[in-house]
Amino acid sequence: MLSDWTLWLEWLIKSLFVIFALLGGFAYLTLYERRALARIQSRIGPNRAGWQGILQPIADAVKLIFKEELVPAKADRILFFWAPVITMVPSIILAATIPFGPKNVPLFGRQISLAVADINVGVLYLMSIASIAVYGIVLAGWSSNNKYAMLGGLRSSAQMISYELSLGLMFVTAIILADSMSLYEIVEKQSSMWFAIIQPVGALIFLIVTLAEVNRAPFDMPEAEQELTAGYHSEYSGMKFALFFMAEYQKMIVICMIAATLFFGGYREFWFLQGTILSVDRFWWLGPIYLLIKVVVLLFFMIWVRATWPRIRYDRLMSFGWKILLPLSLAIAFITAAGVLLAEDLNNPIWIWTIPIISVFVGVFTVVMIYRELRRKIYERA
């Protein structure tokens, strides 16, 4: 089977497609973010290079490539060189298992599934690769021989460990709801109803945790400008800095793809369009378009949050992760599992709706408890 050279060719083409989609997506995500942020701040944003600034990413790339690359005198040169690469590579290979179109598409006279690798433990793959990326950041902070960079790297690793737990539990929630670890199965299970509707609190926690995972505001502690100059990439310039930049933005795109896949129906059409002419079953090429729409909307959410909320303090970040998100995620995973069991045992899918009701109740309860705790602290201080 593996000696069939057309199979190799298929893999090669799909991999190249994903890599170029991510690189192009990175370039235009920077433009998208700058334009959206500018509009929120009553500005226009970059609109000079080409029509409406469409060539701005190219201008940025040329600038970054021709910049001088500095290496600090006492830096660990080998690690200093490899750290950006170690950050960059996981952000690309993370996208390998995410389906961007349906299985078995008749294309060029053969059945092609629109994902680079359709493996049955796709979710596990995502979790393991997602946590590798932090190595590059920590190594960059350590090898720079700079205390700000070091602190940035340390913060990043601590933050990653704290939020990875809730992220993992949210993956578990999606796995329980889909009864499978294959991302294709997860997406197909959502063709009648998004998991974001069955488990709204879980989707919300996932979105919050992804912000922490990709070091975005309000959790951008590793590169907090006011405190750490630029954090772990303080000492980086030129193309090495560009690699960090790329990795960060590609991770944003990929994590939005994961969020769309796990909770918002992935490449499937919106559930109410099922069976109409806009269904993915009718035209396979609608799959990538639906995924793109969902990713763009989720990315806008990230930019919007960055434009609105201030960065939270580091100790509060930690206590939010460990004291609030982790117990809440555990409760959500438990409720989901119980709801699915209930629906199976009573043989009536109507019982699945206990999940959103109890979850929302637990979410509101959590917010009330946080509020009471904060009030108590204020009164103690006074």
Place this chain on the structure above:
Amino acid sequence: MSALEPVVELVRGLWTTLKMMVEKPVTYQYPEEKREVRPRFRGRHILRRYENGLERCIGCSLCAAACPADAIFVEASENTDEQRFSPGERYASTYEINMIRCIFCGYCEDACPTEAIVLGDNYELSFYDRRSSIYTKDMLLEPVPALEMLTPQKTEPGKYNRRSVPEMNDPQD
């Protein structure tokens, strides 16, 4: 529902930023779309002329004396009726302002007895080397509407020999 207040406040923040997206941006598309300067804006200097084309500057160097940045250099020469630049005895044969030194305080404008030097509304003063930061008299002098009004002019003898400082007006904005 005061316990949900923190969440409500977060959402209100998001709503505020979202509302800003539909507002008109305040940006001026600069090189194409220029902004009107204020009436008392102090930009690049202009050396003014009288209606008949004679220069107002009499080369008295009061502006150079008033200049706190020592940016102005004036050299005066004698007028004759054959070669008349300005009314009165003398005119500025050299008038240079170093735009790197100039701080646009407007003291030269105040010091000038003939209202010859004024600060205009041009703020586009970029140059590539220091040598071109020195603005000479040709660059500062106001252009004339007709060619025969260019200085030096040949004037009838005795007409402009008298005192050259005109009546001052109250400044108007």
